[in-house]
Amino acid sequence: MSLRSAVAAPFKGRGEGELAESEFVVALSLDRDWFSPEQATRLADIAVGEGLLERTNEALVPTFDPADTTIPEGFVPDEELLRRRSAFEQVLDALVADGIDKREAVAEINELQQRLAVTIEAAAVLYARRRDIDVNEAADRALAELGG
Structure with missing residues (x-):
């Protein structure tokens, strides 16, 4: 569930239905200070691989409604998210x-x-x-x- 929360956060924070990959990376690395830019890019790759995001015309689009995802107060994703899950x-x-x-x-x-x-x-x-x-x-x- 924390992967879904981490992926949803940039979309919820910006109120957008799609983001350029660079915006996604900035939201996770600079705005929230959760990951380095390289780690945020890796997270995007994992989310695409697991079907949570789609890449279209240099944009990332969630395959779920981020508004339906709860991001708990004080949530900070674990770096464990950066490994590919079975x-x-x-x-x-x-x-x-x-x-x-x-x-x-x-x-x-x-x-x-x-x-x-x-x-x-x-x-x-x-x-x-x-x-x-x-x-x-x-x-x-x-x-x-x-x-x-």
């Missing part, structure tokens, strides 16, 4: 963002994995889809990681 972590974050208890989700995903003899990523995607949660980006990534 497909499983992406699905788990989507589940938690939809209000599903993390421990419950992990337990049920593990049970599915054992019962169906599939990868943890496949079980997580199935679990999310059964709850009508869109995890297509993570599903595509999990499939690509399998060589499919």
Whole structure:
């Protein structure tokens, strides 16, 4: 969820539906002092890779409504966001963002994995889809990681 909050912050702060990548970087590095410019650029790349942002005509456009994202008072994103998350972590974050208890989700995903003899990523995607949660980006990534 903190990745979504970090990505939403520049759009909410500027009240824009799209930002030039340089504006996004300035908002995260200079305006908020959360990251260095290089780290902010890396965050944009990760957000694009995880389907939270799209690059169009040298602009970044969120694939979600930033206005619906709560940025807690005093929120400061962790540099851990700068590492690429696994497909499983992406699905788990989507589940938690939809209000599903993390421990419950992990337990049920593990049970599915054992019962169906599939990868943890496949079980997580199935679990999310059964709850009508869109995890297509993570599903595509999990499939690509399998060589499919």
